[in-house]
Amino acid sequence: MELTDEIMVQRTTKSRLPEVDFNKLGFGNYISDHMLICYYKNGQWEAPSIVPFGDISLSPATLALHYGQSVFEGLKAFRLDDGRVNLFRVQKHYERMLRSLSRMCMPGVPEEIFVEGLRRLIEVDRDWLPTQPGGALYVRPIMFASEAKYGVKIADEYCFIMFTGPVGSYFANPLRLKVETDFARAAKGGTGSAKCAGNYGGAFYPTQKAKEAGYDQVIWTDARENKYIEESGMMNAMFVIDGVLVTPPTSDSILAGVTRDSLLTLADDLGIPHEARPIAVTELENAFRHNAISEAFGAGTAAVVAPIATIHINGIDHHLPATNDNSVMFRLKNRLEAIRKCQEEDKHGWNFLF
Template sequence: MLDTLDISIRKVQNSRINEVDFNNIPFGKVYSDHMFIADYEDGQWSDLRIVPYENLSMAPASSVIHYGQSVFEGLKAYKNSNGEAVVFRPEANAKRLNKSAERMCIPEVPEELFIQAMTELLNLDKDWIPNKENTALYIRPFVFAMDDYIGIKPSEKYRFMIITCPVGAYYSEPVKVKIETEFTRAAKGGTGYAKAAGNYAGSLYPAKLAQKQGYHQLVWTDASEHKYIEESGTMNIMFVINDTLITPEASSTILRGITRDSVLTLARDWGMKVEERKVSIKEVVDAAKNGTLQEAFGAGTAATIAHIKLIGHEGVDYQLPAIEEREFSNKVLKAMDAIKLGEAEDKFEWIYKL
C-alpha cells in the first residue's frame, strides 16, 4: 500500500453535473467539476491540491508557450457492471508519462503521485463517470514548463495537472484514411515515441489537407523513404492479412500505445499469429488488391478500436471488408470492453478499482 500523500481539497460550491446531457456527450468539450495540480520547484513536487475546474493564470513569458516543453497522457475510467469505478491500466500510463518526460527534459512524476492524485480526483468526481454504452470518463494528466523566462533551456519550474471529462465515441463511423507520403510526423532520433504536445501540433496541417479530400485521418509513413507505415492519426495501426495480425514495431518514431499492447496481448493469448515488424505500403496495397487484407484498424485510448473502412493511396481508394465481417477486431473490442466492465476475467491485472 502506498503512503498517503497530503493532497488538499477545495470543492466546488455548486456542481455543474446537472447541466450535462449524458445522452449526447461531445468528445473533449465538457469538463468535470475539479482538477488536480502539483508544482515542481527546487527539485521536488509540492503544493498538491484539488481545486474547482477553472482557467489558469500564466505569465506571457511562460516557457511552455514559447518552446513547447509539455507532455501528456490519456486514459479512461468506467463504471463496471457492479457500479464500481474502475480505470484501465493507469500504471502503464504513469510509466509512459515519465518516458516522455525524460525525452523532453521534464522531471519525473512519481508513480505514487500519479496514481493517488488520479484516485483522489476520481473519488471526488466519480458521479461524472457515465455508465451508458460507448461512454467513459476521459482522464488527461499533463506536465508543462512554468519558468517566466524567454530563453532556450530546460525550465526549473513545472506544473503537473489532471483534468477529466465525460466522453462518448471518438469516431461516430468507420474511418477513411489516406497514406501520407509527403509530410512527416516523426524522424529517427526525434520525439515520435513521446506524447509531446508539439508532435500533435505538427500533424495538424497535413491532416487538414487530407480532411479536405474527404479522409478522416492520415496513415503516417517513415521520414526517410515514405515506404513503411508507422501510425494512423493519433492511433497505432494494425492489419489482419491472411489471418495474421501485423503491426509496425514500436521504435523511436512510434508511440508504444497501451491499447496497442493490450490488443497484441489478447491476440497472442488466443493463439493468433502476431507479427511486429516493418510494414510496407506495397504490402498493404497489394493485400487490398488481392483480397487478403481482411481488416485494418486503429488502436488508441480515445477510440479503443477504430475500424478503417477505406485506405487511400496515390489517388486510389481501396475499400476494406464490411465491419460485420471483421472477426478479430470485433472480438478484441468486445473482449476489452468485457474486462473493463467486469464481465470477464481480468487475467492480466489491467483493471484498477478506486
C-alpha cells in the same frame, strides 16, 4: 509523510453536472468539476491539491509557450455495475508518461501523485462517471514548463495538472484514411515516441489537407523514405493480412500505444496469429490487389478500436470488406471491454479498482 497525505480538497460551490447530456456526450465536450494541480519548484515536488476546474494564470514568458516542454497522457476510468470504479491500465500509462517526460528533459511525476492523486480526483467527481454503454470518464494528465524566463533553457519549474471529463464514442463511422507520403509526423531520433504537444501541432496541416480531400485522417509513413507504414493520426495502425494481425513495431518514431499492447496480448489469449513488423506501402497495395487484406483499424485509448473503411494510396481509394462480430478487431475489442467491466478474469492485472 507522503505527498498525497497532504492533499487539500476544495470543492466547487456550483457543479456543472446538470449541464451534461449523458446521452450525447461526444468526446471532449465536457470537463468535470475539479482538477488536481501540483508544482515542481526548487528541485522538488510540492503537495498536490484538488480544486475546482478553472483557468490558471501564466506569464507570457512561460517557457512551455516558447520551447515546447509539454507532455500529456490519456486514460479512462469506467463505472462498474456494482458501483465500483475501474481505472484501466493506470500503471502502463504512468510508465509511458515517465518516458515522455524523460525525453523532454522534464522531472518525473512521483507515482503516488499520479496514481493516488488520480484516485482521489475521481472519487471527488465520481458522479461524472457515465453509466451509458460505451461511456467512460476520460482522464487527461498534462505537465508543462511553467518557469517564466524567455532564454532558451531547460526549465527549473513545472506545473502538473490532471482533469477528467465524461466521453462517448470517438468515431461514429468507419474511417476514410489517406496514406501520407509528402509530410512526416516524426523522424528516427526525434520525439515520435513521446506524447508531447509538438507532435500533434505539427500534424495538423497535413491532416487538414487530407480532410479537405474528403478523408478523416492520414496514415503516416516513415520520414526517411516514405516507404513504411507507421501510425494513423492519434492511433496505432493494425491490419489483418492473410489471416494474420499485423502492426508496425514500436520505435522512436512511433508512440507505444497502451491499447495496442493490450490488443496484442489478447490476440495471444485468443489464439489469433499476429506479427509486429515493418509494413511497406507496396505490401498494402498488393494485399488490396489480391484481396488478401480483410481488416484495417486504428487502436488507441480514445477510440479503442476504430474500423477503417477506405485507405487512399497513391491516387487510388482501396476499400475494406464489411466487418461483423466475428472480425478480429471486434473479437479483441469485446474481450478488452469484458475485462474492463470485470465480466471476465483480469489475468494480466490491468484493472485498478476502487
